[in-house]
Amino acid sequence: MIFLGDIPPPLHGMSAINKQMLDEIKKHKKVFFINTSPTLLSRYYHTRFWLLIKAIYFIPVTILLLWAIIFRREKVLYRSLNGGYGQVFDFCWLSIARLFALKVFLHHHAALYLTSRSKLFDAICKITNFNAVHIVLGDAMHDALSTNYNIDQKKIRILSNAAFFKINDAKKLKSNPNEIVRIGYLANLSLSKGIDVFLKTITHLNGKGLKFEAIVAGPCHDSVIRAQLDTACSQLSELKYVGGLYGSDKDNFFEALDCFIYPSRNEAEPLVIYEAAVEGALVLSSEAGCMKSSAQRLQGWSMPLDSPDVWAEAAANKILLSSEAMGLSSREIRKEVFYNFAAEARENLDRIIKEMVHAKA
Numbered sequence: 001m002i003f004l005g006d007i008p009p010p011l012h013g014m015s016a017i018n019k020q021m022l023d024e025i026k027k028h029k030k031v032f033f034i035n036t037s038p039t040l041l042s043r044y045y046h047t048r049f050w051l052l053i054k055a056i057y058f059i060p061v062t063i064l065l066l067w068a069i070i071f072r073r074e075k076v077l078y079r080s081l082n083g084g085y086g087q088v089f090d091f092c093w094l095s096i097a098r099l100f101a102l103k104v105f106l107h108h109h110a111a112l113y114l115t116s117r118s119k120l121f122d123a124i125c126k127i128t129n130f131n132a133v134h135i136v137l138g139d140a141m142h143d144a145l146s147t148n149y150n151i152d153q154k155k156i157r158i159l160s161n162a163a164f165f166k167i168n169d170a171k172k173l174k175s176n177p178n179e180i181v182r183i184g185y186l187a188n189l190s191l192s193k194g195i196d197v198f199l200k201t202i203t204h205l206n207g208k209g210l211k212f213e214a215i216v217a218g219p220c221h222d223s224v225i226r227a228q229l230d231t232a233c234s235q236l237s238e239l240k241y242v243g244g245l246y247g248s249d250k251d252n253f254f255e256a257l258d259c260f261i262y263p264s265r266n267e268a269e270p271l272v273i274y275e276a277a278v279e280g281a282l283v284l285s286s287e288a289g290c291m292k293s294s295a296q297r298l299q300g301w302s303m304p305l306d307s308p309d310v311w312a313e314a315a316a317n318k319i320l321l322s323s324e325a326m327g328l329s330s331r332e333i334r335k336e337v338f339y340n341f342a343a344e345a346r347e348n349l350d351r352i353i354k355e356m357v358h359a360k361a
Contacts, residue, residue: 001029001356002068002102004061004093005080006037010045012188013161013271014109018080020164021107024349025078029357032068036061036089046188046221051085058089065093069100075361076103083110087120094128103361104132107159111137111268111289114144125149131361135159135352137269138290157352160294161269162338163345165278173280173335174255175328181212181319184257184281186245186272187264189220189229194263194286196225197305199232200312201261202239208320212238217253219244250275257281258326259319263305263312264288273298277338280331282322284315297341299334 003025005018015037025031038057044050068074077097082090097104106128108114113121114136134156136142142158145151183202187193195216202214216239220226233239245253254260260276261284268289276283283300285291295302301318305311324330 001025001031001076001078001359002065002074003031003033003078004036004065005034005078005107007035007039008037009039009042010037014080016271017109017161017164021078021080025353025356028353032072032074034061034064034068046219054086054089058092061089062093062096065096069096069102074102076105076356076359078105078107078356080107080109081124083113085120087113087118087124091120091124091127094124098127098130101131101361103359104128105135105356105359106132107135108137108141108145109268111141111144112266114141114148115289117148122149125151133157133355133359137161138293140290140293141268157348157355159348159352160290160341160345161271162274162342163349165274165342167339167342173328173331179211181210181323181326182256182258183212183214183319184217184253184260184276185215185262186217186250186253186260186275187262187270189216189218189225190222191225192264192266194265194305195229197263197286197308197312198261199228199239200308201263201315202232202236204313204316205319206236206238208316210320212319214239215253216241217243217245217250254279254281258331259284259322261315262286262291263308263315264291265305267291269294273300274338274342277334280333280335280338282325282330282334284318286311297337299337 003022006015007019008015038053041053044053134145136158137160142156145156146153185198189195229241233241254275260281262273263286273283273294277298283295283298285295285302286305287302292302303311303314
């Protein structure tokens with residue numbers, strides 16, 4: 001089996017899941033791994049050079065793919081798909097898979113090209129439809145793929161990212177002794193990820209009589225957004241920016257939260273809402289991608305992000321009315337709900353890997 005995908009570095013949601021998926025498949029099947037991410041040049045991620053680097057790296061990746069098919073006689077291909085113009089690379093690699101009649105498993109980590117019809121992805125569907133299984137993250141992506149691209153539902157599998165979370169039943173949640181509501185936001189800071197909406201929400205909360213502290217975490221590569229964030233922090237004593245968090249620092253960030261806000265504009269099924277759910281935090285999100293159903297399952301709150309101001313005011317009101325939901329007992333219930341959801345997702349993962357192991361071209 002050929003595993004064709006990005007793994008860290010650079011680290012982002014899709015590459016993190018790819019690494020875990022690769023490790024899971026390796027437990028059951030011999031894998032020829034081709035890394036489609038130029039990891040040695042990962043320092044150029046988030047720069048204007050990255051797409052050029054990926055385009056150049058396309059050549060050795062393609063050579064390796066052909067070598068694996070022709071000389072190793074591999075018959076099954078797993079591909080974690082790009083979004084946007086990166087699907088030009090996917091189209092080429094999947095055309096090769098079609099030429100050699102490989103069985104293909106396509107794992108979708110972005111929702112936008114599914115919910116909004118894409119000519120490029122439509123072309124990919126046409127060349128893979130003969131022998132492809134599609135793996136999506138939730139019902140919304142399943143329905144969009146079936147409706148917008150006429151993919152047979154029998155060829156679609158649902159695998160939530162929750163399947164890749166390690167469950168620790170012995171871990172106890174930390175109580176909040178000072179009665180200050182702890183609100184958090186973590187992302188690669190951008191308008192796409194809704195940092196502006198988060199700041200509007202905190203502004204609406206300010207002066208409403210609620211004792212709270214709000215922490216923004218994550219790298220910022222946009223000087224305009226960084227200036228706006230610095231201004232907001234100087235005007236609101238409750239707001240702090242702590243930069244990028246990794247490892248134990250990131251774990252400690254989520255452990256301290258009562259509420260996690262994630263009003264992203266372009267999302268599929270972000271890992272961060274599950275990282276918050278592990279700690280029982282109340283999740284408030286937009287409804288991009290699969291987040292509406294995720295928030296519902298986690299006993300959180302969601303609302304379409306049609307208007308940033310309307311969303312921010314509604315989210316602020318939700319926090320003001322949810323003091324009981326911030327308590328330790330409510331957090332323990334939400335934690336248990338997530339653990340049950342993750343266990344169900346894990347069963348789906350096991351079934352999909354079993355299908356891969358026994359797949360034939």
